[in-house]
Amino acid sequence: MVLTLQDAQQRDEADPLHALRARFALPRLPDGAPAIYLCGHSLGLMPLAARADMAAALDDWARLAVLGHEQGERPWITYHDALAAPTAQLLGCRAEEIAIMNSLSVNLQLMLASFFRPAGRRRCIVIEAGAFPSDRYAAATHLQWHGLEPAETLIEIGPQDGQECVREEDIEALLARRGEEIALVLWPGVQYLTGQAFDLGRVASAARAAGAQFGVDLAHSVGNLPLPLRELDADFAVWCSYKYLNAGPGAVAGCFVHRRHFETDRPRLAGWWGHELQTRFQMPQAFRAAHGAAGFQLSNQSVFGAAPLIASLGLFHEAGSERLREKSLALSRLFTELLAEHAPQVRIITPREPAAHGAQLSLRIGTDPARSKRIFRWLTAHGAICDWREPDIIRAAPAPLYNSFADVFTFVMRLAEALRAA
Ligand SMILES: *Cc1c(COP(=O)(O)O)cnc(C)c1O
Numbered sequence: 020m021v022l023t024l025q026d027a028q029q030r031d032e033a034d035p036l037h038a039l040r041a042r043f044a045l046p047r048l049p050d051g052a053p054a055i056y057l058c059g060h061s062l063g064l065m066p067l068a069a070r071a072d073m074a075a076a077l078d079d080w081a082r083l084a085v086l087g088h089e090q091g092e093r094p095w096i097t098y099h100d101a102l103a104a105p106t107a108q109l110l111g112c113r114a115e116e117i118a119i120m121n122s123l124s125v126n127l128q129l130m131l132a133s134f135f136r137p138a139g140r141r142r143c144i145v146i147e148a149g150a151f152p153s154d155r156y157a158a159a160t161h162l163q164w165h166g167l168e169p170a171e172t173l174i175e176i177g178p179q180d181g182q183e184c185v186r187e188e189d190i191e192a193l194l195a196r197r198g199e200e201i202a203l204v205l206w207p208g209v210q211y212l213t214g215q216a217f218d219l220g221r222v223a224s225a226a227r228a229a230g231a232q233f234g235v236d237l238a239h240s241v242g243n244l245p246l247p248l249r250e251l252d253a254d255f256a257v258w259c260s261y262k263y264l265n266a267g268p269g270a271v272a273g274c275f276v277h278r279r280h281f282e283t284d285r286p287r288l289a290g291w292w293g294h295e296l297q298t299r300f301q302m303p304q305a306f307r308a309a310h311g312a313a314g315f316q317l318s319n320q321s322v323f324g325a326a327p328l329i330a331s332l333g334l335f336h337e338a339g340s341e342r343l344r345e346k347s348l349a350l351s352r353l354f355t356e357l358l359a360e361h362a363p364q365v366r367i368i369t370p371r372e373p374a375a376h377g378a379q380l381s382l383r384i385g386t387d388p389a390r391s392k393r394i395f396r397w398l399t400a401h402g403a404i405c406d407w408r409e410p411d412i413i414r415a416a417p418a419p420l421y422n423s424f425a426d427v428f429t430f431v432m433r434l435a436e437a438l439r440a441a
């Protein structure tokens with residue numbers, strides 16, 4: 020395959036989603052040149068319409084002050100509802116199963132408080148070896164919170180020797196072997212470092228067969244992969260909104276609670292905003308949970324942390340999950356082919372099968388981490404924005420909402436140059 024920049028640009032012209040790129044603020048370098056931004060797995064770009072949603076929230080505050088709670092253009096008391104419905108559409112579940120609140124790590128702690136209930140022999144948590152630190156800390160500290168010793172009760176499943184990725188059959192085998200000891204399985208949709216996308220349906224079935232609760236961390240999945248949560252049968256899910264969802268740094272995160280848990284008296288860490296709305300402001304002493312996931316809210320909505328999400332969810336709705344996934348796979352295919360041709364010494368550790376990856380490709384260059392890091396720094400200095408994760412991984416993700424085929428082409432050409440320069 021010999022592909023030129025013009026070929027890539029022709030593919031952009033034929034791409035039905037290409038026009039959406041103009042609806043984002045594309046970052047520029049200090050000299051004004053456009054950057055090649057393949058970092059949406061870490062922080063998504065700003066939808067231009069986010070300014071108007073932020074301005075509307077600021078205007079309501081300026082104009083109405085406290086009355087904005089009820090009289091705002093989007094009243095703050097029910098602001099949550101404007102976010103839960105489109106999020107549910109994106110995630111393929113019911114709006115009542117969604118709470119938009121807090122940050123990911125906080126939501127994970129709250130969900131573990133409700134769903135990790137060790138009893139008798141069943142007191143272990145299963146996670147992946149190499150989990151994102153917050154997830155590991157959350158699991159380990161919940162074990163300690165219950166007086167358990169993580170060295171004995173935190174079970175980590177890693178790749179087989181010499182492999183980068185975890186096989187679903189190894190998860191199934193462990194859950195079949197030690198199922199009676201396991202209270203909860205916490206698993207990611209997409210692994211943050213390797214970019215591996217898991218067959219969550221398989222993990223969910225294995226967790227259920229073992230009698231364990233199943234929670235998923237969708238930080239790298241929402242806005243990246245089609246996610247019919249209604250088919251997945253997880254007990255809970257958590258995610259952040261600033262990666263593929265483009266809601267801005269530290270944006271309000273999300274949480275899913277399966278409707279089978281609505282009527283149970285499952286314990287929860289409660290706050291006044293989770294109280295049913297009809298009587299919330301009578302300031303009752305006894306907590307009565309609002310229906311659904313909304314009953315897990317603690318505090319009043321962080322309106323400025325949530326406003327940009329409205330614009331972003333609108334763009335996802337326009338694009339459609341299927342078309343986005345189709346484009347994402349085409350971008351990955353081009354990325355892989357160009358790397359093989361122009362940078363053959365770069366190894367892609369993300370699995371190749373389409374079902375086992377999202378937008379992100381994780382790259383390892385040779386065996387010298389110091390040289391890899393020099394290459395990464397060269398890329399950044401030359402306007403190709405990706406990121407570095409210890410010990411020696413470069414992550415790059417063409418996001419189908421705003422990245423182009425030409426972006427992928429230019430990125431690989433820069434990488435080839437970097438390899439020659441370092
Ligand atoms: C990005 C990410 C987080 C980040 O947590 P915050 O609470 O949003 O800072 C946590 N877990 C995983 C798996 C992530 O990818």
